[in-house]
Amino acid sequence: MSAEKAALRRMARERRAAAHGGVRGAAACARLIDHLGPSLGRPMAGYMPIRTELDPRPAMVKLSACGVVALPVIEAAAKPLRFRRWTPGCATVAGPFGVEVPVEGQDIVPEVLIVPLLAFDRTGARLGYGGGFYDRTLAQLRSRGPVLAVGLAYAAQELPHLPSEPTDQPLDAIVTEEGVIAF
Numbered sequence: 001m002s003a004e005k006a007a008l009r010r011m012a013r014e015r016r017a018a019a020h021g022g023v024r025g026a027a028a029c030a031r032l033i034d035h036l037g038p039s040l041g042r043p044m045a046g047y048m049p050i051r052t053e054l055d056p057r058p059a060m061v062k063l064s065a066c067g068v069v070a071l072p073v074i075e076a077a078a079k080p081l082r083f084r085r086w087t088p089g090c091a092t093v094a095g096p097f098g099v100e101v102p103v104e105g106q107d108i109v110p111e112v113l114i115v116p117l118l119a120f121d122r123t124g125a126r127l128g129y130g131g132g133f134y135d136r137t138l139a140q141l142r143s144r145g146p147v148l149a150v151g152l153a154y155a156a157q158e159l160p161h162l163p164s165e166p167t168d169q170p171l172d173a174i175v176t177e178e179g180v181i182a183f
């Protein structure tokens with residue numbers, strides 16, 4: 001399983017890098033804002049992009065005008081993520097893996113999560129960097145109440161089939177520059 005996932009991660013990184021840039025990111029953000037319209041007002045989590053991840057900040061800026069938006073913060077390996085409130089232009093500092101996190105801010109329990117990923121498939125399966133952070137986080141949040149997990153990706157990040165493990169948490173939808181795939 002891990003060798004298969006490692007090979008898929010390599011392929012996924014290349015495909016994402018090839019898709020990165022241009023107008024695709026903005027188009028995906030516009031679709032994301034539309035998709036989250038019915039959820040406006042619920043606390044949301046975005047992410048600060050690293051490497052060639054699709055930049056969700058144009059959507060986060062708009063969403064933050066209507067409600068609370070937070071960013072993930074790693075507390076420790078093998079623990080769920082925590083979330084700290086983010087506002088456009090707020091001070092951030094590089095945390096683990098070089099991901100920017102707010103220097104200060106309220107602890108938030110998000111009900112809607114915009115989830116970064118390396119690859120997805122048509123069943124809503126997601127491949128991340130392998131830390132299991134989003135799996136643990138979604139499992140914890142879903143045990144407490146309803147959660148909407150929306151993957152944000154370039155259409156080229158779709159792979160025909162991702163291997164699944166019992167701990168994998170499915171996405172509720174995937175938004176790309178080409179449209180929304182809801183599960």
Ligand SMILES: Nc1nc2c(c(=O)[nH]1)N(C=O)[C@@H](CNc1ccc(C(=O)N[C@@H](CCC(=O)O)C(=O)O)cc1)CN2
Pocket residue numbers: 047048049050053072073074081096097099116117128129130131132133134
């Ligand atoms: N933008 C963004 N923020 C995020 C995530 C993410 O995937 N993207 N996360 C999602 O969980 C959490 C951070 N977890 C991460 C886990 C691993 C790596 C990473 O780059 N791993 C290296 C391997 C590092 C190693 O083994 O030492 C790699 O994949 O090259 C990045 C983020 C929370 N914030």
Ligand SMILES: Nc1ncnc2c1ncn2[C@@H]1O[C@H](COP(=O)(O)OP(=O)(O)OP(=O)(O)O)[C@@H](O)[C@H]1O
Pocket residue numbers: 005126127128129130131132133134135136139165167168
């Ligand atoms: N709820 C959980 N409890 C215990 N272990 C878990 C849980 N969720 C995931 N894991 C473990 O974490 C490891 C990494 O999971 P996986 O390869 O699915 O990460 P990923 O989704 O690619 O990464 P990330 O979510 O950080 O982007 C796996 O060994 C998996 O068994």
